[in-house]
Amino acid sequence: MDNQKKHVWMHIGAGSFHRAHQAWYLHRLLMQGDTRWSIALGNIRGDANALLSALEKQHGEYILETVTPAGERKYERITSVKKVLPWDEQLTALVNQGADAETGVISFTVTEGGYYLDTEHRLDPKNPDIQADLQGEARTIYGTLERILRQRIKRKAGPVTLLNCDNLRHNGERFRNGFLAFLALKGDMPLLDWVKNYTTSPNTMVDRITPRPTADIAPRVAEKTGFKDLAPLMGEAFIQWVIEDDFIAGRPALENVGVEMVQSVLPWEEAKIRILNASHSCIAWAGTLIGQSYIHESTQTQSICEMAWEYVTQDVIPSLSPSPLDLNAYRDVVLDRFRNPYIQDTNQRVAADGLSKIPGFITPTLLECYDRDQIPRATTVLPALFFLFMERWHQNELPYTYQDGILDAAEMHARFNSADPLAAFARDEALFGPLASKASFERLLRDTVQSLRSWIKEQTTDLVVSQ
Known part of the structure; x- marks a missing residue:
């Protein structure tokens, strides 16, 4: 990987967990002076618009409060989100960023249910959201990525890693099987072949308890840091991330900030x-x-x-x-x-x-x-x-x-x-x-x-x- 070139890690799913977990690790890299990677953050649905707007006003920065079981609190200003992607029904900003050659990783947190898998871990094609995406909408991660990658091919932007960061057993593998099944149902054989050849989907294990932000966090953050944060959040002090080292288009030096890079998670x-x-x-x-x-x-x-x-x-x-x-x-x-x-x-x-x-x-x-x-x-x-x-x-x-x-x-x-x-x-x-x-x-x-x-x-x- 070029030591000078700037790279983007685009994340889909503007919830608390990503901002307390993956964004924290990339922030730690920035604090070490490794500025090669930054985050672009967006969402599939419009339910995070207020958060995205708040982050945009703060240039993507926010305060993360962590607390130990003994009650020791620590405050960090997270700076790894360098681009906030505004939402619209066509997912314009998300598609444009995902299709840009500088984007080497597209990660996502859409909850366990967001993959629409049955008990055999196969895609459930009967689900109304999947049906809608097969008709051209982008309600799910599958329809969204189809839209992004189709544009990526058009721009000849090259390979990209698709990284599942949800609590799903064999999460990379099962997402990938679901996505390939979706593309097969769609009948898009050229895109299906491109995904097989020009993307990877490492399995990951993520861990940090991150409750939904409550009203008492912002006043405490303001008192302790002097920053009137519009989008503060808190999590436990414990954090862990284990990833299979299978990135097709380069990756940040995550091992330098405590991520366990392994052959099998x-x-x-x-x-x-x-x-x-x-x-x-x-x-x-x-x-x-x-x-x-x-x-x-x-x-x-x-x-x-x-x-x-x-x-x-x-x-x-x-x-x-x-x-x-x-x-x-x-x-x-x-x-x-x-x-x-x-x-x-x-x-x-x-x-x-x-x-x-x-x-x-x-x-x-x-x-x-x-x-x-x-x-x-x-x-x-x-x-x-x-x-x-x-x-x-x-x-x-x-x-x-x-x-x-x-x-x-x-x-x-x-x-x-x-x-x-x-x-x-x-x-x-x-x-x-x-x-x-x-x-x-x-x-x-x-x-x-x-x-x-x-x-x-x-x-x-x-x-x-x-x-």
């Missing part, structure tokens, strides 16, 4: 998704069901913490062993991070997108337990909690709006209005794959749901008495 990925992500969802669903609002208070509730601990210890660690990681130590670090009261991470944020998290984070452990003739009692607690959570959603009794990128509200309400909602849930192949036809799993799920109903009643009774 699999051990880190599996540990993170099953131990951290699935436990996080377990705690959020359970905490919501007994009237709690924050991850730390739910993790500090002994019975909820025990659910997560037992799930990892009884079922996940045997599934992932042997591993180059100390899985017991990783479990304990994760739970300690969740107990951090200063993050103020909400159960609402973590509870989101359960319809993607069940098949992605949880069902693999269920299947592996059955494969080794072990009854997955501890893991079954997680989908049972989600069933009870969605039952509350159906009854309009959740304390917040539930967000799920692949939720068909009418279909879900119909399920809960049926004669046996739990049977419909247990037999859902999109959630449980081959377990959907396993009678013993359905019985286990019924028993677990019934047990959790009693637990919820006990917990809420204790809460009323304590008040």
Whole structure:
């Protein structure tokens, strides 16, 4: 890579996580004097326009507040976003930047549900958003990249790395398979061949808890830094990024700022998704069901913490062993991070997108337990909690709006209005794959749901008495 040439890392998905994670790493490179790479930031949808406008006014700069479990706060002005890409319905700025030869990496964070994959990890062509993109729209990452890369070919801009930064197992590989399937359905063979030959999609593992910004951050940032930030955010002090070193058009020297560049991310990925992500969802669903609002208070509730601990210890660690990681130590670090009261991470944020998290984070452990003739009692607690959570959603009794990128509200309400909602849930192949036809799993799920109903009643009774 030319040591003098300037390169652009374009990111699609102007959410908090990118600004607290990938942008932080590139900022650290700039602080070391390596100015070869900078970020151009944009969004597929118009829901981030206020944020993009705020960042534009600040020339892409903002303050990141990080906090340790002991309450130690640190403030950094992140300077790696050098270009803010305004949104319009045609994605004009996004397409122009992505098609520019100086753009060597296009990364994205569109949540787990944003890839529209079924339980076999194949693209779901029936999804309305995918259907719309097949007709020429750009609602999804696939339609967006099709538009960008078509223009890139026209400009002869050369190869580019397509980097998935979402919590999706084998995220680069599964995104790539989905994208190639989309292009095949579209019938665009020249573009499909170009993508195969002139792009790479490394797998990655990303980790930093980043809650949605709350109103108290800006005043604290102003007091501590003197900067009246229009787009501040906060995250935990812990951060990790593991990437397979397969960049087709050059890359920043990420290894100089603590990124682990590896041949395979699999051990880190599996540990993170099953131990951290699935436990996080377990705690959020359970905490919501007994009237709690924050991850730390739910993790500090002994019975909820025990659910997560037992799930990892009884079922996940045997599934992932042997591993180059100390899985017991990783479990304990994760739970300690969740107990951090200063993050103020909400159960609402973590509870989101359960319809993607069940098949992605949880069902693999269920299947592996059955494969080794072990009854997955501890893991079954997680989908049972989600069933009870969605039952509350159906009854309009959740304390917040539930967000799920692949939720068909009418279909879900119909399920809960049926004669046996739990049977419909247990037999859902999109959630449980081959377990959907396993009678013993359905019985286990019924028993677990019934047990959790009693637990919820006990917990809420204790809460009323304590008040």
